[in-house]
Amino acid sequence: MASSILINELIVVGHEKNYRVKFFKGVNIIYGDSATGKSSILNLIDYLLGSKKFDLYPEIEASGKYAALDVELNGTRYTIKRDIFKPNQPIEVYPCNFDSVDNHACKKYLPSFAKTSAHGELDFYSDFLLDSLDLPKIKLKESPTKDDSKLVRLSFRDIFKFCYVDQDTLGNKSFLKPDNYVVQTKNKEVFKYIFNALDNNLSTLEGFLSDRIRERKAIENKFNMVAEFLRESEFETLSTLDDGVTKIDQKIIEVETALTELNKSNVSDNEIYKIIKSELEKISLERKSFFQKSQETKLKIEKFTRLKNDYVNDVNKFKASISARSTIGAINEEVELCPICDSTLDVSVVKERFTIDEKDKISHEINLLKRRIRDTESIVSQARQELDNTNSELKKLDDVESEALRLQEKNTKELTSPYLAERDMYTLQLGELKQKRKDIVNRLKVRNQHKHLSTNIKSLEIRIGKLQEEIDNLKKTAPSMVEVLSDLGDYLDNYLKFVKIKSPSDISFDPVSFSAKVRGIEYSNLTSGGLRTIVSIGYLCSLLEASLESNINYPSFLMIDTVGKYLGKTKEQNYEISSDEKVEDEIEAVSDPMKYKNIYEFIIGLTEKFENRDKVSQVILVDNDVPDHIVSDLSGFIVAQYSSERANGLPVGFIDNL
Secondary structure, three states, X not given: OOOOEEEEEEEEEEOOOEEEEEOOOEEEEEEEOOOOOHHHHHHHHHHHOOOOOOXXXXXXXXXXXXXXXXXXXXXXXEEEEEEOOOOOOOEEEEOOOHHHHHHOOOXXXXXXXOOOOOOOOOEEHHHHHHHHOOOOOOEEEOXXXXXXXXXXXXXXXXXXXXXXXXXXXXXXXXXXXXXOHHHHHHXXXXXXXXXXXXXXXXXXXXXXXXXXXXXXXXXXXXXXXXXXXXXXXXXXXXXXHHHHHHHHHHHHHHHHHHHHHHHHOOHHHOHHHHHHHHHHHHHHHHHHHHHHHHHHHHHHHHHHHHHHHHHHHHHHHHHHHHHHHHHHOOOOOOEEEOOOOOOEEEHHHHHHHOOOOOHHHHHHHHHHHHHHHHHHHHHHHHHHHHHHHHHHHHHHHHHHHHHHHHHHHHHHHHHHHHHHHHHHHHHHHHHHHHHHHHHHHHXXXXXXXXXXXXXXXXXXXXXXXXXXXXXXXXXXXXXXXXXXXXXXXXXXXXXXXXXXXXXXXXXXXOOOOOOEEEOOEEHHHOOOHHHHHHHHHHHHHHHHHHHHHOOOOOOOEEEEEOOOOOOOOOOOOOOOOOXXXXXXXXXXXXXXXXXXXXXXXXXXXXXXXXHHOOOOOEEEEEEOXXXXXXXXHHHHHEEEEEOOOOHHHOOOOOOOOO
């Protein structure tokens, strides 16, 4: 049965903005410098399609909240939302595009087959993907050769291994043939499942058909019960509810516009208010000036008052000197005997050596100090008068300011009272409209969910018809692995000849391991890393081409990371190449630019075959550097290009604002 995955858009919802990449049918190319988030785009798609975890890197960790994938599964549109920080949380699925999720109810699924007490009632996400892609849900034998082998559940992830190859796996010797025997055995069983070549495939399909018929009946019963409830409760029609939301949105815009205009004409724009506000600002400046002048005057008074007190103290000292002299009396001019050294002391000689102030001279100094005291008192008195004048001016300013504030308050009340009343009216109206919109949207979700039931019924009818047709065809011509591997060998042979590898001979698929062989050498034994890269891409292209030519359990979808790995086309290579591999790469001439170009041309040509047959296919390719000689040929397929240096105005990466 033909299955398809068509990704429309990847979105990382961020704190400041959403980061988006749009995709289209056919080939989509993402390329640019290393460490710009190219591989993370594929990792996110893989994560949103059920991978256990997503390896965060600093830019996404700082900017992102959750990721969403707008995708079509077998033509049915869904939006898948998943928390990038909590991989074990349920995955949300909406039956609409990303921009319409607010109008639809979501269904939640468990990301793994492990049931939890918190979410034990939820279905498995893997089952949702398998059902949406019309892929039978079966159990595989762990040991196919043993009749009593334990059965393990087939997961969508088992199939997706054949759809997505990351940069570490591409060209690796263990590509799809890991060292783990159990995993390798399961991969082989999945391979047979893809091509409807399992021994119990017919009975599985018949059981799957029976499940689909029961599912359709259950949904029909549910649809009829809901329809009856909606009729009895006089529920509005879907178109009426849609129109209601549109009309309310228009009214909300009108009210918000009116509220904005009202705010613009608010009291802050009133001329009177502006004049009063301007005067208050002037008063504030004058107040600061007077206050500073007052502080300076106070400092002046304090300074000269201290100076006057110093003069007064000096006068008192001089007066004390005069008083002491009058008490001691005049000094006799005679020779006295020194009591210490027994020498004579002539007072007249001492007078010649030391100045002894006379009474009139001391009086002169006292008079001079008194004049200074009067001068300082005058300065202090004048300063006090200035301080009084300044304080008086400050009081006048207080009175003027009080009056201005009173007028401002009066003016504000007169203007804001009607403004507040009108604003409250608009705010109340806006709240009522938003609540009404919320109620209609909730009713719209019910209608959309009911419509989705109808869509599911129609989809199931189509699937049941295709299943019946497939079962009939399978009964007539059940494929054998010999035929399957022969066809795959032919597809791979055409691809390798198109790419023009050296000696494209003895090309086939091994009947035991199901791996590709070139020149009779199994893939894992090829010594050229570049040749392994070319062959591994061809392996995936062979599966994609097989899904075009026959109805297999494969969703015609490919993601390949770093196409130019080992081909000498990338500016930077994070993988090491041994000296022997370098020699083998040179012998194979894998760095020949024509081989690289031919790989892209083959993939583009393959997707065009799907389009010509009106079938859906999608291939997403990532590379570090697409060579200049083919950029112009591929420009129409490039959906994202990044430059760490922002060359030519390109974004710096998937997260472009950090």
